[in-house]
Amino acid sequence: MGQQEKVATSLAGAVSEEISASLTAVDAELARRYPGDPGTRQPVHTVYVPGDTFTADTIRSWGDQALRILDEHAPDAASFAAVLGIPDELAAPVHDRVRAKLEREPVEDLRIDFEDGYGPRPDAEEDEAAARAARLVSEAYGKGTAAPYMGIRMKCMEAAVRDRGIRTTDIFLTGLMQAGGLPDGLVLTLPKVTYPEQVTAFVRLLEAFEQAHGLPAGRIGFEIQIETSQSILAADGTAAVARMIDAAQGRVTGLHYGTFDYSACVGVSAAYQAGDHPAADHAKAVMQVAAAGTGVRVSDGSTNVLPVGRTPQVHEAWRLHYGLTRRALARAYYQGWDMHPGHLPTRYAAVYTFYREGLEQAAARLAAYVAEAGGDVMDEPATAKALSGYLLRGIDCGALDTAEVARLTGLTRAELDGFASPPRCGPTVTAP
Numbered sequence: 001m002g003q004q005e006k007v008a009t010s011l012a013g014a015v016s017e018e019i020s021a022s023l024t025a026v027d028a029e030l031a032r033r034y035p036g037d038p039g040t041r042q043p044v045h046t047v048y049v050p051g052d053t054f055t056a057d058t059i060r061s062w063g064d065q066a067l068r069i070l071d072e073h074a075p076d077a078a079s080f081a082a083v084l085g086i087p088d089e090l091a092a093p094v095h096d097r098v099r100a101k102l103e104r105e106p107v108e109d110l111r112i113d114f115e116d117g118y119g120p121r122p123d124a125e126e127d128e129a130a131a132r133a134a135r136l137v138s139e140a141y142g143k144g145t146a147a148p149y150m151g152i153r154m155k156c157m158e159a160a161v162r163d164r165g166i167r168t169t170d171i172f173l174t175g176l177m178q179a180g181g182l183p184d185g186l187v188l189t190l191p192k193v194t195y196p197e198q199v200t201a202f203v204r205l206l207e208a209f210e211q212a213h214g215l216p217a218g219r220i221g222f223e224i225q226i227e228t229s230q231s232i233l234a235a236d237g238t239a240a241v242a243r244m245i246d247a248a249q250g251r252v253t254g255l256h257y258g259t260f261d262y263s264a265c266v267g268v269s270a271a272y273q274a275g276d277h278p279a280a281d282h283a284k285a286v287m288q289v290a291a292a293g294t295g296v297r298v299s300d301g302s303t304n305v306l307p308v309g310r311t312p313q314v315h316e317a318w319r320l321h322y323g324l325t326r327r328a329l330a331r332a333y334y335q336g337w338d339m340h341p342g343h344l345p346t347r348y349a350a351v352y353t354f355y356r357e358g359l360e361q362a363a364a365r366l367a368a369y370v371a372e373a374g375g376d377v378m379d380e381p382a383t384a385k386a387l388s389g390y391l392l393r394g395i396d397c398g399a400l401d402t403a404e405v406a407r408l409t410g411l412t413r414a415e416l417d418g419f420a421s422p423p424r425c426g427p428t429v430t431a432p
Contacts, residue, residue: 033246034293035388039421042297042394043108043149045338046256050127051152052119056136059147063106065341067099069307073314074345083315084322084346086111086353093356098348103397106344108397109149109335114136114168115191116261123164130168134175141183151187153225157198166205173220177213189224189256194230196240196247203249221251223299227258229265232286242290252296255287256337259301268327275301275324284333299335300328307342318346325350333391335404348397355394362387363408366419370411388419 008113049058074080077095081087086094112133114126121129140146141180152172155165176182190202224244226232234240245252247313262283263273276281280301287298303324303340307317321343329350338347366387391409394400402413409416 001009003077008179011416027273031103035295036293036376036421037297038295039417041089042393043150043378044332044334044397045107045336045347046115046299047107047113047147047338048113048153049251051114051126051133052121053114056139056145059107059110059140059145061343062341063102066102066344069314069342070099070345073307073318079398080349083318084349084353086349087357090353091331094349094352097398098345101145101361102344103333103350105148107147109318110147110151111187111189112152114165115153117153120161123167126164126168126169130156130424131175132170134172135179137183138176138179140382141185142180143231146183149187150183151185151189153189156190156192157201158177158192158194170209173209182219183214186220187234187253188220191225191258192227192261193224193244194240195242196229199224199244199247199252203247203251206251218249218251219349221253222248223254223256224248224252225256225258226283226287227265228261232283239286239290242286243294245290245294250355253295254299255291256335257284257287257301259337260304260364262301273304275303276327280419284331288332291313292365297335298333299337300324300333302337302344303337304357305341306340307346308340313342314342318341322346326354331355337380351397352399355390355399357399359394359400360408362390363405366391366411367409370409384419385421392416 047062055061070080074083074216077091080098081091114130118126118129130152137146137150140150152168154172155161157165173182176186178420190199202222206222207217209215210217210219210405224231224241228239231240234243241255245255257275257280259275259280260273263277263279264270266279268277268279277390283296284300291298303321305317305320306319307314325336327348328334335348338344366384369384369387388411391400391405391414395402395405397411405416406412411419
């Protein structure tokens, strides 16, 4: 033991108290605006199905079609890996997990579409389709055949279709309530938002519905689709999407990029409308920064190149979709849209390869951080949060098993959750 140091200060305790008092409002604002990730499961994709084609067996049908396409065009692990460039050591594990996923849970998030995929219909026809959607969704959750997340995309809040969108939302939600209540996995998607005031209006609609049914305030959340340039950059030069998050008053759960509407809005020619266009990258980067720390997740869009036709054509579409999905994952867009059953094999192949190829390194870094063992990388609490989040997302989607992650890290699921959601500016959660 060395000589004990003498501790001296120069400031009176009142200085610290005065500073804390001056920042009370800022502390409250930080907690309100930036609560952090909610720690819930984020689906790896959203599947859109027109309201008039959605049936009780839609989810199972998508899985069966995906399996048939996989068997026809890449009947074994080696051929599937060769098409997509999956490393040999991951070929069998990824292929086996993709098949198991398509058999067990082919769709993680389903949106019944009453907007572009449905189009204008007579009111009586859309009324009936919305009521049927509510009944089928409720029955699916009751039977255990639902996707983890399900809901509708209504028409937007622009004047020409506003009343129709409000009515469809009302019919759908009312049908769910009459059938037993709102499911935990309910998701609503508000498309073509241009002004924050449209978000405010939708919040007012949901508030009125909650009050009418005695539901807790804020029970119903929703996603915002970013499909117009005005939602990224407002007329005054501010980031409108940040104002939209604020206008949602804590209800918004996600920002979904609309590849083709947004691309057309900024003048991109049809042949170049894609998720990797510079205009798309800019929009998603703004969305990402606006959403960071707010608890709002960001989703990539879709590709309109479908894996149909002869095998060479299917393989080309698969490679495109796989590449776009891997590109999005590297940019921290952990969700996207899938427009065809043939996209499911490559969605899960991309996601599973992404998590399995980084499993051992991520687990080793997190284990070393917990043990303070050092190594050739010096990680900080923020990196531990990212590492645990990576492993948790892999577990949630089926890419990783809880047991193998526990074996490699020495951490339980609860301990991983603790690292993924540490207290703001507080002590880092440590494992025993």
